[in-house]
Amino acid sequence: MRSLIVAFLMLIATAAFAQNNTGTITGSVLETGGGPVGGVAIEAKNVETGAIFKANSAQSGSYTLSQLPAGRYELTATSFGFKRFERKDVVVQAGQTQRIDLPIGDFVTLQTLGEDRVSIGRVFSSRPKPPEGPAPRTPEGKPDLSGVWNGPGPGGGGDNGPDLLPWAQALQKEHMDNNEKDSPQAHCLPFNVTSFNFFLNRLVQTRDVLIAIIEYDLPGYRQIYLDGRGHPKNLEPSWTGHSVGTWDGDTLVIDTVGFNDKTWFGDSAPHTDKLHITTRLRRSDLGHLEIENTFDDPGALKKPWKTKSVATLAPSTEEVAEFICNENNQDAEHLVGK
Amino acid sequence: MNIAISALIVFFAHHSFTAEYDSSKLMQFTGTVTRVEWTNPHARFYLDVKDAQGNVTSWNFELGSPIVLRKLGWNRDSLKIGEQVGVEGFLAKDGAKMANARKVTLADGRNVFAGSSADGSPTK
Numbered sequence: 001m002r003s004l005i006v007a008f009l010m011l012i013a014t015a016a017f018a019q020n021n022t023g024t025i026t027g028s029v030l031e032t033g034g035g036p037v038g039g040v041a042i043e044a045k046n047v048e049t050g051a052i053f054k055a056n057s058a059q060s061g062s063y064t065l066s067q068l069p070a071g072r073y074e075l076t077a078t079s080f081g082f083k084r085f086e087r088k089d090v091v092v093q094a095g096q097t098q099r100i101d102l103p104i105g106d107f108v109t110l111q112t113l114g115e116d117r118v119s120i121g122r123v124f125s126s127r128p129k130p131p132e133g134p135a136p137r138t139p140e141g142k143p144d145l146s147g148v149w150n151g152p153g154p155g156g157g158g159d160n161g162p163d164l165l166p167w168a169q170a171l172q173k174e175h176m177d178n179n180e181k182d183s184p185q186a187h188c189l190p191f192n193v194t195s196f197n198f199f200l201n202r203l204v205q206t207r208d209v210l211i212a213i214i215e216y217d218l219p220g221y222r223q224i225y226l227d228g229r230g231h232p233k234n235l236e237p238s239w240t241g242h243s244v245g246t247w248d249g250d251t252l253v254i255d256t257v258g259f260n261d262k263t264w265f266g267d268s269a270p271h272t273d274k275l276h277i278t279t280r281l282r283r284s285d286l287g288h289l290e291i292e293n294t295f296d297d298p299g300a301l302k303k304p305w306k307t308k309s310v311a312t313l314a315p316s317t318e319e320v321a322e323f324i325c326n327e328n329n330q331d332a333e334h335l336v337g338k
Numbered sequence: 339m340n341i342a343i344s345a346l347i348v349f350f351a352h353h354s355f356t357a358e359y360d361s362s363k364l365m366q367f368t369g370t371v372t373r374v375e376w377t378n379p380h381a382r383f384y385l386d387v388k389d390a391q392g393n394v395t396s397w398n399f400e401l402g403s404p405i406v407l408r409k410l411g412w413n414r415d416s417l418k419i420g421e422q423v424g425v426e427g428f429l430a431k432d433g434a435k436m437a438n439a440r441k442v443t444l445a446d447g448r449n450v451f452a453g454s455s456a457d458g459s460p461t462k
Binding site for chain 1: 351352353354355356357358359361375377378379380381382398400401402403404405406407408409410412428430431432434436438439440441442451452453
């Protein structure tokens with residue numbers, strides 16, 4: 001009994017000690033209009049120790065990070081469809097609770113059912129965990145990238161977009177000022193310069209060609225030649241360019257050139273027909289495909305722009321849906337812009 | 339500017355919301371479903387809406403792509419011809435009888451085409 005009391009007293013002492021040396025950050029996550037935003041991932045990173053403390057905002061928008069050891073922190077809030085909130089030099093003092101509201105702005109107004117934040121967020125959050133195991137190999141001993149892949153979801157990528165030359169910046173601003181009314185995708189033209197999109201992507205790899213069948217993409221397929229051919233001379237510019245792949249160890253390096261200048265980078269940035277994309281695909285294990293893209297365009301970019309993401313293997317029962325964009329594109333004539 | 343993420347959104351969205359709809363003109367509609375188009379780039383449905391004088395106007399409502407709606411468990415029969423529904427949406431900027439649909443509520447209070455299970459969407 002006595003030892004129990006001692007243990008109890010020690011527990012109280014420990015709790016008191018912890019309380020005395022830790023502090024709390026609490027507040028609300030608010031959208032531009034002042035409304036609460038739930039489900040936002042909030043992280044406080046201790047600058048000195050690198051320790052990370054996490055919380056999610058409730059439906060009411062409120063969040064609390066407690067038991068934070070006193071010190072200096074970086075506070076971030078990320079959620080799909082919102083700009084990342086970041087605040088450095090947050091000082092947590094022992095025994096104190098401080099209130100920090102986190103304003104996070106929209107990228108765009110996503111409202112329409114099926115295209116709203118909740119819907120898209122659910123599509124990503126309901127994906128099953130990818131299977132474990134070693135990456136399969138072809139009879140020739142190369143990694144086999146075949147499979148149905150869930151494209152990379154939101155998050156990651158950092159804040160660095162392409163660094164545009166002045167003329168391209170000016171044209172991007174014009175596009176944005178017009179609410180992207182002339183964007184290729186709004187008019188059912190190809191809009192994705194890579195061979196991957198965010199929903200399902202079926203890769204079929206043979207010895208001589210890698211075929212990508214891409215959901216919610218136009219034209220919905222890409223051919224990447226693996227038979228050792230180079231790019232043709234006098235290549236005619238096209239919407240999706242010409243792709244050849246070579247192996248660098250276990251990484252497939254895809255070189256794509258021959259684009260026209262009619263697609264946009266992302267939602268608004270122009271490129272020229274000098275666009276050259278180097279894609280590195282590495283199946284790190286059965287369930288994961290690392291995708292690294294380097295976009296080089298001396299006609300529009302100050303320097304090459306690199307992105308990294310990871311696709312995950314979807315259940316083999318998943319089927320890539322068709323996307324006949326022009327069957328009912330009533331929007332085109334109603335896109336007034338401003 | 340995070341192009342990677344903004345690209346993602348536009349790819350989902352087919353077109354910029356603000357290029358077509360007026361975010362300051364949120365309207366409530368009640369009417370009878372006359373047609374459902376399970377098509378790309380947007381699924382659509384049409385409502386006959388009766389005003390106080392008894393005049394009937396056909397309104398055209400935009401939803402997301404069937405590709406996404408299907409992933410959420412919805413299908414072309416989620417809304418039936420002849421059904422009475424309430425719709426909340428933003429009007430088209432050009433004055434057409436069109437709106438986006440941000441909330442569709444059936445007579446029994448269930449919300450259809452929503453992405454949140456709290457709104458009564460089916461579990462896949």
